[in-house]
Amino acid sequence: MSLYQLSKLLFRLNRDPQAQAVFLSKPETLLADYNLTEEERQAFLSRDVGLLYILGVNGQILMHFAALCGIEWSDYLQRMRDAIKQYGPVRAGIYAMTTSPDEKVAG
Amino acid sequence: MSLVFAGITSHAPGITGRADRASEAQKNAFYAGLERLRAALEASRPDAVIILAAEHFANFFMNNMPAYAMGMGEEYDGPIEDPEWLRIPHRVVKGAPDLGRRLIANILQTVDVAYAEEWRFDHGVMVPLHFLDPNNRMTIIPANINCQGPPLTPLHRAWAFGKAIRRAADAAPERIALVGTGGISHWPATPDSGRINEAWDREFLDRWARNDKDAMLSYTDEETYRDAGQGGFEIRTFITTAAAAGGKGDVWYYEPIPIFAVGCTAAVMEIV
Numbered sequence: 228m229s230l231y232q233l234s235k236l237l238f239r240l241n242r243d244p245q246a247q248a249v250f251l252s253k254p255e256t257l258l259a260d261y262n263l264t265e266e267e268r269q270a271f272l273s274r275d276v277g278l279l280y281i282l283g284v285n286g287q288i289l290m291h292f293a294a295l296c297g298i299e300w301s302d303y304l305q306r307m308r309d310a311i312k313q314y315g316p317v318r319a320g321i322y323a324m325t326t327s328p329d330e331k332v333a334g
Numbered sequence: 335m336s337l338v339f340a341g342i343t344s345h346a347p348g349i350t351g352r353a354d355r356a357s358e359a360q361k362n363a364f365y366a367g368l369e370r371l372r373a374a375l376e377a378s379r380p381d382a383v384i385i386l387a388a389e390h391f392a393n394f395f396m397n398n399m400p401a402y403a404m405g406m407g408e409e410y411d412g413p414i415e416d417p418e419w420l421r422i423p424h425r426v427v428k429g430a431p432d433l434g435r436r437l438i439a440n441i442l443q444t445v446d447v448a449y450a451e452e453w454r455f456d457h458g459v460m461v462p463l464h465f466l467d468p469n470n471r472m473t474i475i476p477a478n479i480n481c482q483g484p485p486l487t488p489l490h491r492a493w494a495f496g497k498a499i500r501r502a503a504d505a506a507p508e509r510i511a512l513v514g515t516g517g518i519s520h521w522p523a524t525p526d527s528g529r530i531n532e533a534w535d536r537e538f539l540d541r542w543a544r545n546d547k548d549a550m551l552s553y554t555d556e557e558t559y560r561d562a563g564q565g566g567f568e569i570r571t572f573i574t575t576a577a578a579a580g581g582k583g584d585v586w587y588y589e590p591i592p593i594f595a596v597g598c599t600a601a602v603m604e605i606v
Contacts, residue, residue: 333528
């Protein structure tokens with residue numbers, strides 16, 4: 228579990244236009260600076276925002292990554308709900324879901 | 335001269351980014367509240383406006399997280415988000431390096447505030463500025479309270495920060511405004527986005543408007559997380575504003591707007 232490293236990678240990506248350009252062409256090269264588990268690597272490379280949510284990435288970082296990946300807002304919310312069903316509850320952090328996976332709140 | 339204006343407003347990115355998905359009537363009523371706030375801020379003729387936000391990893395991260403930070407840069411820019419996503423155009427904002435430095439030096443007498451000469455504004459600052467300074471004419475001093483990465487500063491320290499801001503503002507010859515931005519109960523950027531505990535919000539705003547220090551400081555973070563979500567930690571910015579103003583608040587607008595993911599708020603407080 229290296230949630231801090233994973234979060235730092237996404238934090239950098241949200242701030243740094245050069246890193247964003249690299250992400251869109253050769254995302255794997257960004258991973259060299261971060262010590263991630265295989266699950267975290269795959270979640271990042273496959274743009275699996277649902278799994279990143281389950282891993283505990285803070286929503287204020289993750290929502291920008293979702294936007295960078297071109298994931299529309301409602302789709303982003305749905306992917307997080309679907310991930311709860313697939314992977315189970317959020318494992319860390321302060322962004323745990325409080326409703327049920329089938330309960331659509333807004334958006 | 336002194337603190338000449340104190341107000342609070344919401345800053346959720348949906349307020350602009352998902353504006354077209356709210357009902358027209360609700361959106362227009364909230365926007366009207368923000369316009370009233372803009373007019374009152376302008377009428378106070380501030381030389382500089384402190385925007386006290388709870389930013390979201392635009393500048394500050396867990397590698398070195400300040401509980402409190404304040405800007406003394408020449409200029410700032412934002413939004414850090416994609417302007418198309420936030421639907422707020424990019425702007426360069428004029429800072430107040432000299433005044434900022436003097437305010438920070440005074441605040442340091444009682445609160446160990448971090449300072450920053452670089453600051454990129456995220457929605458926590460840009461959404462309020464979009465409405466309160468639409469033509470980008472104002473001089474801005476950003477300030478921040480960490481409300482995202484626990485451990486968080488205790489509420490009584492947020493109160494002390496407000497007292498320190500007030501003391502520093504009163505010691506400066508300039509006219510200074512303070513706008514606290516944040517959410518009350520909300521669960522942003524989770525699948526629960528849009529959940530709002532209206533009763534909790536109204537109770538908090540009642541305590542805020544009465545400027546009841548003991549009642550505002552009585553929330554524990556455990557209670558806030560349970561009843562108001564992780565977004566509720568941002569009550570710190572409203573508490574700091576109340577401490578700085580010292581008078582009674584007047585809530586001009588409050589309504590839950592779920593697609594904006596927050597109980598939308600526009601309020602002012604008397605400076606006593």
